[in-house]
Amino acid sequence: MMSITAIKGFNDLLPSESGLWQFIEQTARQVFARYGFNEIRVPIVEKTELFCRSIGDTTDIVEKEMYTFTDKGGSSLTLRPEGTASVMRALIEHKLYALDSVNKLYYMGPMFRHERPQKGRYRQFHQIGAEVTGASDPLIDAQVLLMVSRLFQELGLAEPSLQINSLGCPACRPAYREALVAFLAERQGSLCEDCRRRQGTNPLRALDCKVPGCVEATQGAPAMVEHLCPDCNDHFAAVQGYLVSAEVPFSLNPRMVRGLDYYTRTTFELVTGLLGSQSAVAAGGRYDGLVEQLGGPAVPGIGFALGVERVALLLGDRSFERVPDLFIAVMGDAARTAGFRLMETDCEGKSLKSQMRRADKLKARYSIVLGDTELAAGSGALKRMEDGRQQTVALIAEGIAGAITGG
RNA sequence: GUGGCCAUGGUGAAGCGGUUAACACUUACGACUGUGACUCGUACAUACGAGGGUUCGAUCCCCUCUGGCCACCCCA
Numbered sequence: 001m002m003s004i005t006a007i008k009g010f011n012d013l014l015p016s017e018s019g020l021w022q023f024i025e026q027t028a029r030q031v032f033a034r035y036g037f038n039e040i041r042v043p044i045v046e047k048t049e050l051f052c053r054s055i056g057d058t059t060d061i062v063e064k065e066m067y068t069f070t071d072k073g074g075s076s077l078t079l080r081p082e083g084t085a086s087v088m089r090a091l092i093e094h095k096l097y098a099l100d101s102v103n104k105l106y107y108m109g110p111m112f113r114h115e116r117p118q119k120g121r122y123r124q125f126h127q128i129g130a131e132v133t134g135a136s137d138p139l140i141d142a143q144v145l146l147m148v149s150r151l152f153q154e155l156g157l158a159e160p161s162l163q164i165n166s167l168g169c170p171a172c173r174p175a176y177r178e179a180l181v182a183f184l185a186e187r188q189g190s191l192c193e194d195c196r197r198r199q200g201t202n203p204l205r206a207l208d209c210k211v212p213g214c215v216e217a218t219q220g221a222p223a224m225v226e227h228l229c230p231d232c233n234d235h236f237a238a239v240q241g242y243l244v245s246a247e248v249p250f251s252l253n254p255r256m257v258r259g260l261d262y263y264t265r266t267t268f269e270l271v272t273g274l275l276g277s278q279s280a281v282a283a284g285g286r287y288d289g290l291v292e293q294l295g296g297p298a299v300p301g302i303g304f305a306l307g308v309e310r311v312a313l314l315l316g317d318r319s320f321e322r323v324p325d326l327f328i329a330v331m332g333d334a335a336r337t338a339g340f341r342l343m344e345t346d347c348e349g350k351s352l353k354s355q356m357r358r359a360d361k362l363k364a365r366y367s368i369v370l371g372d373t374e375l376a377a378g379s380g381a382l383k384r385m386e387d388g389r390q391q392t393v394a395l396i397a398e399g400i401a402g403a404i405t406g407g
Numbered sequence: 408g409u410g411g412c413c414a415u416g417g418u419g420a421a422g423c424g425g426u427u428a429a430c431a432c433u434u435a436c437g438a439c440u441g442u443g444a445c446u447c448g449u450a451c452a453u454a455c456g457a458g459g460g461u462u463c464g465a466u467c468c469c470c471u472c473u474g475g476c477c478a479c480c481c482c483a
Contacts, residue, residue, distance in 0.1 A: 005474080060481050064408080082483085111483080116408080118477060127483060194480085210480085259482055269483095280483055307483030331441060352441050360443040369442060385443070 009115075009123025019320030020312055024155065025108060028128045028306075031151045035143065037104040037130050042086040044110065048076040054085035054290060056261025058201040065113040079112035082260070083129045084287070084303055085294075091133060092296035102134040108308075120275045120310045129284075131303030133291065138235050141266045141286060142242030144302055148270065148282060149248050151306075157314055160270035160281040163253040164243075165225065166236040167204075169264050169288065172229035177203060179222045190217040207255045223254035232265055239266055262287040266302065275310055282306035325404055327364035329355035331371030339370055360385065366404055368393075 006012060013021060029039075048068050055062050067079035080086055087105055090096070096103050108128040117123060130147070132140055145162065152160055168176060181203050188196065192211040199206075206218055228236060243250055250268075258267050267285030275281070284304025291299040330339040330346055339345035346355050352369065359367040367383045374380035374395060381390040382403050393399045 008474085065481080113482075115481070116479090117475095118479095121482070125483070129483090276478080283483060305483060310483065327443095329442070351436085353443080354436075356441095356443040358443085364443095367443075371441065373441085381442090383442075388443085390442095 007123070009117040011122055011124070017312070019322065020315060020318065021308065023320050024308055024311055024315070025128065027154050028106070028108065028151060031147060031154060032106045032130055035104070035147050037106045040087060040090060040105040040107055041109075042083070042090050042107065044080055044112075045077050046080055046086055046089065048078040050085050050089055050294070051078055051081060054088065054260075054262055054294060055082065058198075059259055059261060061113065061259065065115055067112045067114055081113050082111055083107050083109070083127055083305060084131060084262075084290070087129075087131050087303075088133075088291055088294055088296070088301070091299075092291060092294055097134060097291075097297060097299050100134070102132065104130070104132050106130040120307070120313055122309060126308035127305040128308060129303060129305030131301060133299050133301040135302075136288065136300040138238035138266075139242055141235075141239045141302055142246060142248075144284070144304065145239075145243060145250070145268060146246050146248050148268075148284075148304055148306075152270065152282075155311065155315065157311070159274060159314060160272045162248065162250040162268060162270055163256055164239070164250050164266065164268040165253050165256040166228060166232060166265050167258070167263050167267050167285070168224050168228050168232050172227060172232055173224070173264075176222065176224050176227035179227060180204065180206075183221050184218075187217040190214070202261075204257045208257045218255075225252070225254050235265055258283065258285060262290040262293070264288045268304070270306070272310075272314065275313060280307070281310045281314065321363075323363040323365065325365050326400065327355075327359035327362060327367040329359065329367060329369045331369060334372060334375055335370040338375070345370075368400070370395075 032039075048066070051066065052062055057063075061081050066081055069077060071077050087107060091103060091105075106129065109126065110124050111127050112124055114123060115121060130144070132144060145164070149162055152158075167173065181199060184191065184195075184199060184203060184206055190213045191206065192209060192214050195206040195209050195211070195214050204224075206214055207221060209215070209218075225236065240250075240252075253269075256267060256269060263285040265286040265288065268283065269280050270282040271279045272281050273279065282304055284302070286300070286302040288300040289298075290301060291297065324344075326343075328339050328343060328345050329352055330336045331352055336345070336347070336349075340347055346358075350358075356367065364385055367385060368374075368380050370380060379392055379394050379399075382393045382400060383390045391403060393403045
């Protein structure tokens with residue numbers, strides 16, 4: 001009989017890897033807490049409409065990648081493809097914006113996109129994200145960017161480099177869009193099918209199309225950064241100024257286009273060359289119109305998310321196994337029934353040799369044999385596994401702890 | 408959605424028409440019924456992803472299916 005396997009693109013995280021993940025999550029929590037972020041936990045399933053309205057109907061995510069189904073009550077529900085929409089929904093639903101003018105929230109958990117799996121890309125993948133709402137000053141943009149780069153620093157990763165761009169705002173983007181469409185119209189013939197199709201819906205996509213013909217055709221295309229309105233221009237200049245003064249390295253990528261419609265002004269990606277075509281390790285940007293668009297007040301926002309699988313890939317085979325300080329080998333019923341209350345001990349009546357082998361395999365720093373003689377004497381031989389040296393210690397927690405920490 | 412590569416035990420893999428399906432690692436137990444690492448011994452695939460076909464005979468050849476990986480697309 002065929003055994004049941006996991007769904008394609010849905011992976012188990014085995015004990016050999018969970019230590020690495022815990023390190024990533026814990027590092028993120030620490031960094032986020034330092035900058036005043038609190039965790040929010042939102043559901044994994046939302047009404048489909050939430051994502052259509054936030055991410056955008058013409059994006060690839062909404063068009064073809066969502067896990068959407070109808071529940072028994074007839075509502076259309078969707079497994080969340082990203083986290084920002086849910087967090088904003090919660091912000092509005094619980095009126096968090098009224099509790100405090102600025103909200104700093106972070107989240108972590110699985111996201112779902114029905115794509116063909118490959119290295120660094122899965123159907124259930126995990127993101128760690130942070131969002132700031134209620135702050136529009138460029139200093140907050142810079143702080144979010146700085147926080148992301150600090151996070152990667154603390155993870156021990158130098159590789160992903162920061163690229164930034166500005167996508168303008170409703171005041172300046174339409175004019176730019178027109179200029180771009182006009183430019184592209186002249187080069188219709190050399191554009192790929194997708195780019196031609198997207199001209200009416202999302203012409204900016206042509207800028208990061210990888211088809212050689214498109215790359216060439218868009219060489220001299222107008223850049224958004226050169227068409228920013230004065231406000232956006234000042235904002236973007238200020239963000240860059242703050243980054244320079246905070247010594248956060250970055251580069252300008254005027255061709256960077258994000259896959260979600262809600263982005264305005266500052267957008268950014270942390271890219272690496274080490275993951276093949278999955279170059280984006282983290283990405284985000286400002287989304288000043290989103291909360292209002294979802295039925296909330298006109299609250300500005302900025303945030304980002306990182307892909308945990310991709311970060312884990314970059315961190316590679318680093319070992320995060322935890323080794324026990326002490327292993328207790330038990331001999332005889334009295335010791336066995338005393339030992340099982342304290343910690344991991346043998347419950348299957350294995351030989352002392354077998355237990356010692358286990359102590360070695362677990363890389364325990366110390367071991368001690370607990371048997372009838374030790375119980376009678378109230379003391380035993382504590383063995384340092386590294387070199388086999390033994391010393392007699394009293395069988396009390398303080399005595400053993402003292403011997404272990406004292407070396 | 409499109410394309411490429413690959414499917415032998417817990418793992419890495421040999422075998423390429425007739426073998427006890429090698430070897431290594433891992434795991435378990437043992438070599439003084441109270442002490443690990445090294446060493447040694449024993450055990451661990453009626454089975455080579457599934458189903459058909461060719462053949463006297465198929466893990467090895469052919470077909471189909473399924474699964475995995477990688478790339479394109481897109482993205483975290």
